Amino acid sequence: MRLSDKSAIVTGGGAGIGRAICLLFAEEGASVVVADIDETGGQETASLIADAGREATFIKTDVSDEGQVMAMVDEAASAMGKIDVLINDAAAFVFGQVEEVTDADWQKVFGVNVLGPSYCVRNVMPHMKKLGGGSIVNIASVSSFIAQPAFVPYNTSKGALLQLTRCLAMDLAPHNIRVNCVCPGSVLTQATEAHRRYTGSDRDDFLREAGASNFMKRIADPREIAYGALFLASDESSFMTGSPLIMDGGATAQ
Numbered sequence: 646m647r648l649s650d651k652s653a654i655v656t657g658g659g660a661g662i663g664r665a666i667c668l669l670f671a672e673e674g675a676s677v678v679v680a681d682i683d684e685t686g687g688q689e690t691a692s693l694i695a696d697a698g699r700e701a702t703f704i705k706t707d708v709s710d711e712g713q714v715m716a717m718v719d720e721a722a723s724a725m726g727k728i729d730v731l732i733n734d735a736a737a738f739v740f741g742q743v744e745e746v747t748d749a750d751w752q753k754v755f756g757v758n759v760l761g762p763s764y765c766v767r768n769v770m771p772h773m774k775k776l777g778g779g780s781i782v783n784i785a786s787v788s789s790f791i792a793q794p795a796f797v798p799y800n801t802s803k804g805a806l807l808q809l810t811r812c813l814a815m816d817l818a819p820h821n822i823r824v825n826c827v828c829p830g831s832v833l834t835q836a837t838e839a840h841r842r843y844t845g846s847d848r849d850d851f852l853r854e855a856g857a858s859n860f861m862k863r864i865a866d867p868r869e870i871a872y873g874a875l876f877l878a879s880d881e882s883s884f885m886t887g888s889p890l891i892m893d894g895g896a897t898a899q
């Protein structure tokens with residue numbers, strides 16, 4: 646029960662890594678608000694938690710719309726009584742080389758991946774200040790550090806999210822609010838499948854190639870990444886802020 650008595654908002658909790666984080670946090674004693682633009686996926690995560698006898702509320706939210714974020718945070722605070730933890734996991738996946746990418750693509754990817762987390766932080770801050778502190782975890786990526794073929798908008802947004810993490814960590818430290826990020830390598834989710842479709846690769850070849858770029862020679866399961874978010878959300882990481890936790894099977898160590 647590493648999060649007993651903690652209340653957490655997880656954006657993007659309706660699928661993939663966000664869902665794994667919601668389930669693990671609930672197992673570890675947290676009350677969870679699942680905030681996602683996808684009603685079906687978000688409700689499903691909340692039901693899985695409720696079936697396991699834990700507390701969860703789904704709130705339909707587009708994180709790129711600050712009005713919706715504000716309403717979600719208000720509802721989350723009423724439902725859980727307080728907000729100790731914010732996980733910024735929701736992301737838009739826009740692939741392509743620079744000539745292929747439209748202004749609308751850039752606006753979408755920055756709206757969801759950079760402005761979205763900023764809106765969430767801005768709106769949870771008063772609640773965390775009232776509590777005397779909190780922990781914010783951004784789900785960044787190895788794409789925050791490295792270039793990958795035809796990944797221009799997404800990788801640029803994830804680089805910005807890493808820098809947002811550092812800047813927020815500095816400014817929020819006086820309020821005892823820690824801000825860190827998890828930087829996963831390849832993880833098996835619907836987003837990976839969307840990337841495979843974009844590349845036109847065969848599924849087995851794609852997975853083999855994704856695994857080949859790390860020491861472990863495999864792609865990660867979302868739950869393996871959720872454990873990183875758990876550590877950063879919990880008091881076990883009390884002296885960590887502004888840090889990227891790289892979970893990539895060694896891909897960026899070579």
Ligand SMILES: NC(=O)c1ccc[n+]([C@@H]2O[C@H](COP(=O)([O-])OP(=O)(O)OC[C@H]3O[C@@H](n4cnc5c(N)ncnc54)[C@H](O)[C@@H]3O)[C@@H](O)[C@H]2O)c1
Pocket residue numbers: 656657658659660661662663680681682683686706707708709733734735736737757784785786787828829830831832833834835836837
């Ligand atoms: N899958 C990977 O290989 C991988 C690697 C590194 C980092 N990441 C990061 O992990 C996080 C989760 O990725 P995933 O692979 O689990 O993706 P996913 O597509 O499985 O899940 C993303 C969730 O975010 C939600 N979402 C999308 N836009 C939203 C919006 N505007 N408002 C609210 N919710 C929205 C989706 O509905 C979905 O439920 C992302 O931040 C991603 O950048 C993923």
